[in-house]
Amino acid sequence: MASRSARTSPDKQRRLDGSSHRPLPVLDSKSEKSEFVTPMELPKAVSQFTSKQYSVENKATMGTDFPGSVKLLANEVASKLAIGDGKEPFANVMNSSDSGCKVSGDNSVEQEKKMSGHGVSPGSAKVSDGNSSFAKTSGSAKISDRIDYVESGKSSMCRGSTCSDVSDESSCSSFSSSVNKPHKANDLKWEAIQAVRAKDGVLGLSHFRLLKKLGCGDIGSVYLSELSGTKCYFAMKVMDKGSLASRKKLLRAQTEREILQSLDHPFLPTLYAHFDTEKFSCLVMEFCPGGDLHTLRQRQPGKHFSEQAVKFYVAEVLLALEYLHMLGIVYRDLKPENVLVREDGHIMLSDFDLSLRCSVSPTLVKSSSLDAEPLRKNSAFCVQPSCMEPTSCITPSCVAPTTCFGPRFFSSKSKKERKSKNEIGNQISPMPELVAEPTGARSMSFVGTHEYLAPEIIKGEGHGSAVDWWTFGIFLYELLFGKTPFKGSGNRATLFNVVGQPLRFPESPMVSFSARDLIRGLLVKEPQHRLAYKRGATEIKQHPFFEGVNWALIRCASPPEVPKPVDFERMIVPAASTSEKPAAVSVLANPGPKNSDNYLEFDFF
Numbered sequence: 001m002a003s004r005s006a007r008t009s010p011d012k013q014r015r016l017d018g019s020s021h022r023p024l025p026v027l028d029s030k031s032e033k034s035e036f037v038t039p040m041e042l043p044k045a046v047s048q049f050t051s052k053q054y055s056v057e058n059k060a061t062m063g064t065d066f067p068g069s070v071k072l073l074a075n076e077v078a079s080k081l082a083i084g085d086g087k088e089p090f091a092n093v094m095n096s097s098d099s100g101c102k103v104s105g106d107n108s109v110e111q112e113k114k115m116s117g118h119g120v121s122p123g124s125a126k127v128s129d130g131n132s133s134f135a136k137t138s139g140s141a142k143i144s145d146r147i148d149y150v151e152s153g154k155s156s157m158c159r160g161s162t163c164s165d166v167s168d169e170s171s172c173s174s175f176s177s178s179v180n181k182p183h184k185a186n187d188l189k190w191e192a193i194q195a196v197r198a199k200d201g202v203l204g205l206s207h208f209r210l211l212k213k214l215g216c217g218d219i220g221s222v223y224l225s226e227l228s229g230t231k232c233y234f235a236m237k238v239m240d241k242g243s244l245a246s247r248k249k250l251l252r253a254q255t256e257r258e259i260l261q262s263l264d265h266p267f268l269p270t271l272y273a274h275f276d277t278e279k280f281s282c283l284v285m286e287f288c289p290g291g292d293l294h295t296l297r298q299r300q301p302g303k304h305f306s307e308q309a310v311k312f313y314v315a316e317v318l319l320a321l322e323y324l325h326m327l328g329i330v331y332r333d334l335k336p337e338n339v340l341v342r343e344d345g346h347i348m349l350s351d352f353d354l355s356l357r358c359s360v361s362p363t364l365v366k367s368s369s370l371d372a373e374p375l376r377k378n379s380a381f382c383v384q385p386s387c388m389e390p391t392s393c394i395t396p397s398c399v400a401p402t403t404c405f406g407p408r409f410f411s412s413k414s415k416k417e418r419k420s421k422n423e424i425g426n427q428i429s430p431m432p433e434l435v436a437e438p439t440g441a442r443s444m445s446f447v448g449t450h451e452y453l454a455p456e457i458i459k460g461e462g463h464g465s466a467v468d469w470w471t472f473g474i475f476l477y478e479l480l481f482g483k484t485p486f487k488g489s490g491n492r493a494t495l496f497n498v499v500g501q502p503l504r505f506p507e508s509p510m511v512s513f514s515a516r517d518l519i520r521g522l523l524v525k526e527p528q529h530r531l532a533y534k535r536g537a538t539e540i541k542q543h544p545f546f547e548g549v550n551w552a553l554i555r556c557a558s559p560p561e562v563p564k565p566v567d568f569e570r571m572i573v574p575a576a577s578t579s580e581k582p583a584a585v586s587v588l589a590n591p592g593p594k595n596s597d598n599y600l601e602f603d604f605f
């Protein structure tokens with residue numbers, strides 16, 4: 001969600017986005033603003049920061065106990081990131097600026113041909129984001145060198161676009177229904193949208209009253225909107241298609257939309273509708289009145305949450321990440337800014353434009369206490385969701401809980417053998433344990449936020465779902481201590497700290513042993529030794545920090561804080577006092593005639 005730079009926070013520049021149109025700030029420890037590099041130059045910029053400089057700088061920040069092994073690691077990083085030797089780890093990224101690549105299970109690279117430009121229906125055509133492009137994000141940027149080499153031991157990445165029940169732009173759209181979103185079955189907002197569709201055929205911008213600009217991100221602006229005359233309020237993300245095309249961000253927008261379409265989870269956003277006008281692409285989502293956890297944290301005494309509150313927030317985030325992984329989505333951008341607080345105080349993870357999609361092949365790890373031996377090496381125990389198709393893994397039907405939790409088991413053992421074990425187990429065998437997460441996926445993208453980047457991303461070694469467990473550790477640390485663990489004097493120092501500096505905890509606030517132990521398990525530099533690397537979220541859920549958490553009923557638990565009710569009518573910005581550009585003011589003051597969506601001009605980016 002919003003970068004820190006958009007706020008008054010002193011640590012404004014921690015977010016870096018190689019996909020923004022503004023060049024990346026060079027990784028300079030003295031001044032984060034003075035120099036800029038392109039993403040292709042980024043490794044060079046890092047490599048220019050030699051191991052010698054690194055150890056000098058870190059001696060200054062770390063005192064005299066700078067371990068030799070860290071220096072060695074720094075040497076290794078510097079040499080790995082060196083360019084011009086033919087071994088530069090970002091070479092693939094650099095050479096593939098306008099094509100997406102996918103690596104299938106057999107390691108064959110497939111080039112995706114793409115189209116870009118106006119008038120291309122994102123739902124019907126593949127579009128190029130040109131990757132490696134830059135744009136301003138409110139004074140800071142996020143790294144996104146988006147050439148996703150997705151490689152799973154079992155399956156290939158899917159980029160298939162799907163028909164959606166929320167689309168108003170393609171022939172497959174027809175009417176919205178909650179058929180594919182069982183959690184929304186009784187939602188009045190779904191019904192209100194359906195009623196408009198039933199009356200007017202399609203839903204468009206003219207059906208909404210834009211009340212207030214909530215914020216703007218790299219690819220669009222978000223408005224609090226009312227479905228006119230219904231008192232149903234939404235957050236509408238409005239993206240200028242021309243601007244997306246010229247900044248090569250169409251694919252990013254498409255990724256976000258397709259992911260949103262596929263979600264149906266209490267801690268993830270509901271996409272109520274999306275539609276395109278000639279000029280704009282609009283996503284109609286659930287509105288979260290509680291702001292984000294970054295802002296909320298700043299308001300806490302000592303600017304950190306209590307351990308109890310942290311447990312609540314991170315538990316919900318964990319469930320959201322687990323669900324995303326089960327859909328084959330590696331989130332990659334976890335940070336407090338992207339965790340919004342709903343009306344009821346529960347959380348909603350937002351912002352999917354940096355996410356990576358791959359298909360999943362759920363694996364049975366433990367079928368019962370009697371069958372407790374890890375079985376992942378035995379492919380006969382894999383479970384394939386019924387919706388797995390090579391061309392489209394992001395389909396709403398994938399998310400039906402029955403496919404996640406009621407899989408068919410394929411076993412190499414005979415029915416007879418299995419039956420006898422079940423009988424011995426007295427039919428009270430515990431729930432089977434599955435890994436349905438893309439633990440084997442690999443991407444070479446350079447995406448994320450400095451302080452949250454996993455070491456394997458910085459080192460360009462390729463990364464998979466374990467990056468989300470690293471960021472989960474940083475997130476947990478930040479909520480507890482009010483700061484991130486590896487922040488350096490500048491972005492470059494931060495990156496080197498992430499890779500080479502050991503984890504340390506501040507003396508205050510006092511934090512329980514189990515919290516620190518969980519953080520230690522998550523912030524292991526080598527992904528293969530990191531907690532959750534093998535069995536995903538299950539490993540984290542079982543950690544003593546979460547003792548007492550009722551995972552199944554967490555959505556019924558009392559949140560630490562419930563936002564004050566919003567008086568929506570009072571949120572309407574009077575034309576005279578708004579800081580919007582005149583055209584946008586006129587939109588707020590006068591929604592204009594129906595079906596005249598395209599006269600609007602928004603104040604973007």
Ligand SMILES: Nc1ncnc2c1ncn2[C@@H]1O[C@H](COP(=O)(O)OP(=O)(O)OP(=O)(O)O)[C@@H](O)[C@H]1O
Pocket residue numbers: 001002003137214215216217218219220221222235237269285286287288289340350351353
């Ligand atoms: N569902 C929502 N409810 C309330 N506010 C929202 C919602 N979605 C977004 N916002 C607000 O709008 C701002 C912009 O959100 P958006 O997702 O476009 O951008 P971002 O995450 O900052 O950027 P980027 O797209 O570059 O990752 C957010 O910072 C947040 O304040």
